[in-house]
Amino acid sequence: MSRMRWTAATAVALALACALPAAAQYFGQNKVQYRTFDFRIIQTEHFDIYYYPAERAAALDAARIAERWYGRLSRVLHHEFQGRKPILLYASHSDFQQTNAISGELGEGTGGVTEFFKHRMVLPFTGAYEELEHVIGHEMVHQFQYDVFSRGRIGAGVQTLINVNPPLWFMEGMAEYLSIGPLDPHTTMWLRDAALEGHLPTIEQLTYDPRIFPYRFGHALFAYVGERWGDEVIGEILQSSTASGIEGAFRRALGMSLDDLSNEWRDAVQTTFLPQLAEHYRARRIAQPLLTEKRSEGTLHIAPALSPDGKAITRACASSTRPGRSRPTGVSSPSPPSTRTRTTSSSST
Numbered sequence: 555m556s557r558m559r560w561t562a563a564t565a566v567a568l569a570l571a572c573a574l575p576a577a578a579q580y581f582g583q584n585k586v587q588y589r590t591f592d593f594r595i596i597q598t599e600h601f602d603i604y605y606y607p608a609e610r611a612a613a614l615d616a617a618r619i620a621e622r623w624y625g626r627l628s629r630v631l632h633h634e635f636q637g638r639k640p641i642l643l644y645a646s647h648s649d650f651q652q653t654n655a656i657s658g659e660l661g662e663g664t665g666g667v668t669e670f671f672k673h674r675m676v677l678p679f680t681g682a683y684e685e686l687e688h689v690i691g692h693e694m695v696h697q698f699q700y701d702v703f704s705r706g707r708i709g710a711g712v713q714t715l716i717n718v719n720p721p722l723w724f725m726e727g728m729a730e731y732l733s734i735g736p737l738d739p740h741t742t743m744w745l746r747d748a749a750l751e752g753h754l755p756t757i758e759q760l761t762y763d764p765r766i767f768p769y770r771f772g773h774a775l776f777a778y779v780g781e782r783w784g785d786e787v788i789g790e791i792l793q794s795s796t797a798s799g800i801e802g803a804f805r806r807a808l809g810m811s812l813d814d815l816s817n818e819w820r821d822a823v824q825t826t827f828l829p830q831l832a833e834h835y836r837a838r839r840i841a842q843p844l845l846t847e848k849r850s851e852g853t854l855h856i857a858p859a860l861s862p863d864g865k866a867i868t869r870a871c872a873s874s875t876r877p878g879r880s881r882p883t884g885v886s887s888p889s890p891p892s893t894r895t896r897t898t899s900s901s902s903t
Contacts, residue, residue: 587652591644600624602638609645612679616643616686623691627732631698631789636706639697641690642676650678665689668696670715673708691733699725702792718795723760727772728788736777744770749827750836757816778819783808 596603596613601620605613620641628634644650651660655676656667666677666689675693679686703718704711730738744767748754755766757775780788787807794803801812808815837843845853 587654589649589652591649597638600635600638602640604640604642606645609643609679612645612686613643615683616641616679616690619687619690620694623694627691627694627698630732630785631695631702631792632786633698633702633789633793635697635701637708639701640672640674642674644676644678647678647680650676666693668693668700670700670712671709673697673700673704688733692729695729695732696725699728699792703796705796714796718799720795720800721761722768723757723772723775724795724800725772726769727774727776728792730769730773731776731780732785732788734773736781738773741770741773741777745774745823746827746830749824750831754820754823756820757812774823775815775819778822779808779815 591606593604593606594610596605596617598617598621601617601624603613603617603620605616624635642653642655644653647662650664653660653676655674656669660667665680665685666675668675675690675697677686677689677693699720700711700715703714705714730741745754748771755763755771760766760768760771760775776788779791790807791803794806798806804810804812804815810818844850
């Protein structure tokens, strides 16, 4: 069976394939806009900040945050923008979901998006400046990545992106590491669990297995690279990838193959977390697993849903009926939905 490589280039190719001419966009396929946004522009040295009056004070803060991030990232990634990049700000997440700057639906867990063709960063305010700082930094890394692939020409670089074919762990892992730094409790939690349970992925698995979340493990991999070789080497890897590809860029910058890097990274993670086995109880000793393949297909259910044929409902009601009490005819308990939910950061972040 062939393996599909989940990459940023794949996402762009799908977007191109799904693009429809205006005449073919029928009713119900466009996003509903509940209000009209009177956008204004704040121009900084490197960005055009689009906002509307309700968010002007926060937009000024976002402009300062963006320039601060640009100063750091341009040094680390060895790259300068040739022109100002657009940043589109919305005052709330509900406003953000109405944007036409990004095709497709934006879920509630989407913190921001950077689209490839115009290098536009689109994000909402959530009221938390810590989150705003993180999202702007994360999405700006994508702006730098796209600018490197397009050689500074907005609208160009599609062929380069397809040739490089960067995997999601490369794109999102770099953005997470450079925006939140080497230490993050969520990444640590994922690494500890993977090491103790024996499912720490290799770089090859990260590249080809869509079931492995690229943000956390990609973040951990770049944190290891940054700790061992310094953050500046990440810029060298990004710059070299346009001509040498991902494998060649790592080999040129680090002097080792991705397989060797994978082995050394996994050894470092296991050396860090495996000694903790002697200090902690396994969760199964004091708790009962809930999100398992047998119980819930490994999914998190946030709302009930009806079973298509009613059989699952009947079984659920029969098992929950108390002895000595009859179950009313036709009354049933809803079964969990089969949809999977996942929170992401974008590049879609």
